[in-house]
Amino acid sequence: MRLHWHRRDLRAADNAGLARASADNPALPVFVFDSDVLAHAGPPRVAFMLDALSRLREWYRERDSDLVVARGDPREVLPELAADYGADRVSWGKDYSGLARERDAAVRRALDDAAIAREAVQNAVLHEPGEITTNDGDPYSVFTYFGRKWQDREKAAPYDPPAADELVTVTDDTDLPTLDALGFDEPEADIPPAGTGPARELLDAFLDDGVYSYEERRDYPADGNTSRLSAHLKYGTIGIREVYEGTAEARDAVEPGSERDESVAEFQSQLAWREFYTQVLFANPNVVTRNYKEYEHPIQWNDDPEALQAWKDGETGYPIVDAGMRQLREEAFMHNRVRMIVASFLTKDLLIDWREGYDWFREKLVDHDTGNDNGGWQWAASTGTDAQPYFRIFNPMTQGERYDPDAEYIKRYVPELRDAGAEIIHEWHEASLTQRRSAAPDYPDPIVDHSERREEAIEMFEVARGDD
């Protein structure tokens, strides 16, 4: 008998590790609450994960099996569980962050010491770090070339879920712990339903329609025209092979080279970005806390707790920024275009270190993914791979005007601006005090002057570069 250790693969379908574990022996699925991993989590993610676990458990129970849950250090828990249930092998899906790899190496040693066979399989990405490299065999630091190769490579088909007779018949009476028992508060935001069912509903609805206008509309936050699959991809409540297969079918259904076909390809390209950042993280585990890009001198970020707090609270007086930051608090999610705008605002208008923003996102996002979050922040801060050049600074007003022309998204999240016209909202920084007070008396004045801060940001980077 074999154990399958669920981690970031909280699903039964399209699960390579589970399929392998159950191939010629019944498999026993297990999940371990590991306090070292939980120490890095925030309430939205733990709530999502608990929901995913409860639905996965239900799936197993309908097949007279169970998801065995344990708490502790996997180095101790897994050999113990293997001994208790008479398992001779443990499988799991590979994870690619530095911390995850350290943990996995320790688990491998513990299982070796206990003479239990083990197998870590590719289960979270279509192409693993190391698979798509430059012609010299180095990891890519520029997306374009990586993305092209990624598109051209053949993709694996999804795996079937195990049949009931491929699972160990077992009952585990241990309740799943509550958020409170794990030491977390209730999340401030409404957390979307987890599990494969809700993930498939999102995917099917998106592939039916949204994907064909994705390329044209993906940057407009009021439309909501993206898949919203990020938390599901993070926790593996749906398999990446299954998602990709859906997109391949969506392309097969339309004329090759048509706008609709290209729109689906654009969506596939976002899946490639996810794998690009995974390989960046794999090759450079310390980007979690350090700039990817070296500057001659340290960047002299501002230490400004008040401005940081205003940013977190969505009280900066820059409407698109505030809408994004409030969406984050309400939904534990933020639209991609707006993530770029708020990240640019923190680093280039408030001149605050990207690590402050990354930490806030890590705590508040339901989809926080180390590679993607870090990649996004370092891109915005001009410190990352293939990053925004330091002198190209987003103007939050023109960004708002271009991508939310009717201020529909802004008004959804900033009630103080609901009665104001789109024009004054996009010109808030230029309006007189009297105009502001009459249009939206409760909405704050801009906390900084964008034009001034833009100059300061460029200077800050030039000093860091060692320019004269």
Ligand SMILES: Cc1cc2nc3c(=O)[nH]c(=O)nc-3n(C[C@H](O)[C@H](O)[C@H](O)COP(=O)(O)OP(=O)(O)OC[C@H]3O[C@@H](n4cnc5c(N)ncnc54)[C@H](O)[C@@H]3O)c2cc1C
């Ligand atoms: C500062 C910043 C922080 C970010 N933090 C995260 C994060 O913690 N977790 C996360 O999954 N994404 C992050 N992103 C990328 C992106 O914003 C989200 O993946 C996207 O908004 C999720 O919504 P969706 O699932 O509807 O995306 P869709 O547009 O439907 O895209 C489908 C999937 O492709 C992947 N993807 C899309 N855009 C990107 C991108 N730019 N980089 C890498 N992968 C991408 C995601 O897995 C996403 O679910 C961040 C971006 C920025 C600028």
